[in-house]
Amino acid sequence: MERRGMSQDEENTMDAVQDEREDRRLQIRLDKLLNRLPGLVYRCKIEENFALTLEYASAGSESLLGIPAEEMVAKRWNTIERMTLPADLQRMRPLLYDKVVAHEPYEVMYRLLLPSGRLKWVWDQGEAVYDDGGLPLYLEGLMMDVSEQKFQELALQEENRQLKMDLERTDGLGDIVGKSEGMRRVYNLILKAAEMDANVIIYGETGCGKDLVARAIHNYSGRKGAYVPVNCGAIPENLLESEFFGYARGAFTGATAPKDGFFAAADHGTLFLDEIGELPLRQQVKFLRVLETKSYRPLGSNTTRKSSFRLIAATNRDLAMLVRENKARADFYYRINVLTIDIPALRERKEDIPLLVDAWRSRNGIDLRLSRTTRLAMAHYDWPGNVRELQNFLDRYAAFGESVVDSLGRMEDFLLPVSETLTLEEATRQFEGTMILKALERCRWHRGKAAEALGLNLRTLQRRIKTLGLNPKQTV
Template sequence: MVQYRDGNYFSEFEKNIFDILPGLAYYCKFIPSKTDNPYDYSLILEYASKGCMELVGISAAEFIKQNKNVLEHLMTEDDVKRTHNYSYDQVREHKSYEMKYRIKFASGLLKWVWDIGAGDYDKQGNIIGYKGVIMDISEEKFNELELQEENKQLKASIEQANGLGRIIGRSKAMQNVYELIMKASENDMNVIILGETGCGKDLVAKAIHEYSGKKGDYVPVNCGAIPEQLMESEFFGHTKGSFSGAYANKQGFIAAADNGTLFLDEIGEIPLNLQVKLLRTLENRTYTPLGSNTPKNSNFRLITATHRDLNQMVQEKNMRSDFFYRINVLEIHLPPLRERENDLFLLVENYFKRKNAKITLPLKVRLAMQNYHWPGNVRELHNFLDKYLFLGEDALKSLHFSEEDSFLMNLTANTLSFKEATEEFERQIIMKSLSQNQGNTAKCAECLDMNLRTLQRKIKQFGIK
């Protein structure tokens, strides 16, 4: 027998349905405020389904006897006012409400619940009651909060660490990248990673996937390495006999990334005809393999990357504007190695550590590396270090210094004494920092972690203007 005080709020059929729902269906009578404050209203529980026992451990009959809204008394204090005022604002405007809040029991047990409901009104449109369903979402919510807490602790530790996961660097430019990685990992928005070749865009994409807690696979795709005539088949898959050479059914990249992450590197290489088909897939997460008439679903998260100027590609009609805006929701600009102050030798140290190589670079090599522009970025750095392990200082010949850079040429010729090299090294660093800070000595001193007076003395000593 369904328990309710008075009034036929639901039909017997509805009550029977409510009693088998995985949650608590309810009806509360609305008691308007007697003061000038409309939020002073109260609710009295008039009906509760059998799910009441499973949700709160109390029978519907006992719940109703309390002659009040028992759930508000079970809520944590900071949730009460928020939900009380929010639900009234929604009902007053004849809108439904949706709330997530915590209920706490005398035993100390805490549950997260999802409350979905709407108002009940008389013929004049006045509120007379609230009706809805409450479901237990504790497992889902606690998993979400656990991941958020892990990410929160990770954010707090990033500034003291030498990097994030397999990404090495503690420069300010990389700190900004880490912050965006963590922001991206907290939701499923489409992300585009912009940066020069060799910066490590794939590592950023993999980090977003790992910290987002995705259960599916990380599927990296180099769009520039796939022949155009095979792209559609590679992305959407195909059925046996759909074209010459299709000897069996094949799963595509989109299917492989279900519940995971699809990373499309060099997104600018995708032709216009495929952009149209990918756009449809991005809008509804459905696709149809070649040779099939049956649409399939894939709940993937999309991350793209490129070194090209996509805005220019849109202007030149080499990329569809609707496709560009769909993939470009959150931009992460990955800085080139030459703009990552003090990260160079962290990367060197990490490289030698992975190679189990106990090597100390001589001053000549360190100075040359410090003043080289690394157009190939981290990839070029690793290539140089590979050569250094075999060739030693002769590996410097593989770095293409500009001829007018007399300092670097002197280093190569090994004509500087230790004192001269050290002073020239300081001068170069100060000049570079002054240039980056538009000549502001105070900012320069802060970036170099140097006393301002010391900096001014060295500027005078080295004749820097």
Template sequence: MRLGNIIGRSAKMQEVFESIIRAASSDFSIVIYGETGTGKELVSKAIHELSQRNEAPFVPVNCGAIPEELFESEFFGHKKGSFTGAHADKTGFLDQAKGGTIFLDEIGELTQTSQVKLLRALGSGEYTAIGSAQPTKAQFRVIAATNADLEHMAQTGRFRQDLFFRIHVIPVYLPPLRERKEDIPHLAEHILNKLGYSTKISSKDLAILLEYDWPGNVRELYNILERYMAFGNLDFLQVGIKETGVLVPPFVDDELGQTTKGLRDTMMALEKKILISALEQNGWNRSRTAKALDLPRKTLFRKMQKLGITQKTSL
């Protein structure tokens, strides 16, 4: 099944499609939850395209890239001469989204001060450009996205509760790729077709794709398939452990190169070797190791249990 550019036949993706359709039929604020690379912007675009605002602009904003001191200028705009360097009028994101949708990606990265300013605009229904005396009526729908637990952040004071309640009207949850691996064959075929690759992926290479855990999700799958087109196979693909999707380059040593283990055992052996090395470098402190590997602590603990790693384990 396909909805816009979103592909999935799994039960979890059918639930996502239903959530998209329900969200598009209303005009309430939405928060999309999902790990990096799960397609949060694609989902937000699908909601916009299916909504009554689809003929108006869709304006994506990376909240993590907006410095606090530039928030008002970027979001509300400014008038020529309103401050040093303001050589011309600037149209802010909210004006650009007039009548349409503003997509606030990684909204949890906004500073507390910026959150207050955004809340004031959403709560009052108007905002004022820097250097202007005339307020502008807010005429847009908010779709926010985050890879964090926004509710927990609000409960612990890292995100304003009043802003959370303002935007968290309709939540949409996106599953990670590792929880919907049955979609990988269809995704791979779609991506390769999009990239202009006419040769069908082999059953051997498809098995490798299905074995991998995909910490970078669909975005990583896209990157891997680009490399697949260049190499003609997936021999370069080894177990990745960083959530950023950076893969560990293949190497051969006495332990791995002289073995006749199958692909699965080889991958597990390599992952175990990497984890033990990282743990030893961090004095077997699990919190520091998880941070160094850019992994959630729970994920590190799960991998250690799966691979039988204890402090007595050595390389």
């Protein structure tokens, strides 16, 4: 605009008008941006005694709360606080106050009772605006509807609470069979792990069911993605990177098309790494970075990708020992070793063998009859291959009969005078009672020494003595 011949005052006035117009244009663009955001953008004035007065609300208030933005601010009170459930408001207010005093951003989740009578969970995050002296003037924040996620979380918690109650009356959890004390501890840890997103490490001998435990954690967690099991020991070292990270077209000779890896396949799901102790040190470094950032780059690509997977690892090796021997990285070990689940070997829970046999019968639809000598042999045998070996034995027994029993050991070493009519459960109980009684007699009924000789903890031995009705007057 032509300014020749204008006085200084006139020029100042014109500059002020132009600045005001530019401010209005910026405010219009800002309002358009805020009104397009999902959720409600707000600004509250902080009055005396930390009273809050709503001064601005974006158009998202209508979709979130059912109230137009103009109506929200017209009455000059904090409409949001009036809709907050009293218990949540009592919890939320001190938290907000503490964050404002500490000059820190706040983040809080609470429930609103809308005028329609509907209950909504909202996630509220923001921070205070201060004057030059550090006095708080306003709260500015964004509020979003998280009802679907929260109600799903609450439903999952209730389902797991009911499962914990049912565990006392059932013979297993999901596809896992057993009601021994050791397995009940495993079930409780499964449900605990399902309620959190922390990494899990499962320890157990070969064949004890580590994959079943990992799969149960995934199933009860409510994660919407896939369960992706990977045996680290079965993949050649030179293929590990391409299998996990995937690759772009042309990344190497033969890569004629892009391929997603395990990280991509497990997005929003669970990545189960069996035999994690077989992972080479060089790969542990790369995996650690993915675990920390949940991001990775496929081979031959410059694009970083994200994967929101939950990690469950398993091993039959002592990872702490591998760290001490410099065969595993300490930082990698501590990253995956957040929640630990130890699965007992089958020899430590022989009272579960009858249940496992019944489960085999149901799964295969075969009414398998076991002879007295077979039942005793099964009760005496240590099952180094655990449940997998037991299932293999039953498969062979169904096909070849008594001829396979010799694989469990010499018959004369464990045969006892037992009625042919005993069930497997009864034979197991009788054999267990005999073993415990012999150990007690050798230790002169010193229960601590007998428990150590049997490989049991004292509590378990005392419980078994009570269950079996053993006393010092009995003899073997």
